Amino acid sequence: GAVVSQHPSWVICKSGTSVKIECRSLDFQATTMFWYRQFPKQSLMLMATSNEGSKATYEQGVEKDKFLINHASLTLSTLTVTSAHPEDSSFYICSAKQPFAGATKEQFFGPGTRLTVL
């Protein structure tokens, strides 16, 4: 199956700093990527849909100015958590969908990035 990677796998930062998380599709080109957030013992919550070459679409309640998404190429999407605070500590997961896969094809998920804000 297709492989999606994330970098870093974990990060610790100080409150008020910004953190960038990368999501890469390693063996396919992804026109659409998705970003999720998962708090401990909870399910994945979709944050935004990232489309190559255009602005991301954010889910209701997700601050677009705080969670900046850039999808500048067909293999890379980045999520930047700006001015991070302890409540932003979470597990961030991306997924990617192969182009021309049709609406019913599965998404491939990255391994996740654990963010801890002190």
Added chain:
Amino acid sequence: DAKTTQPPSMDCAEGRAANLPCNHSTISGNEYVYWYRQIHSQGPQYIIHGLKNNETNEMASLIITEDRKSSTLILPHATLRDTAVYYCIVFPNPNTGNQFYFGTGTSLTVIP
């Protein structure tokens, strides 16, 4: 919003079949049923999907009722490595496009 209902937790003896139910009573005609699992602190892993016919692959079988209002994921011979949270998702949602919306899932514990 998730459109599925799953039991929060289940246990299964190692080597036995694990049967995980999912209720999706409001599923529409063009929506598929997808199953993913998430092992602790990892990204979700695709298992199987189907529309109305039963499906089988190397990981599992998917049984969908004739009215499509519920389905069961079957792991034929559960191993300790199958301990994970299993998510049933209906997709695509004609109102929301390509996005997956995860429900609460079933935490499966395989017992030695």
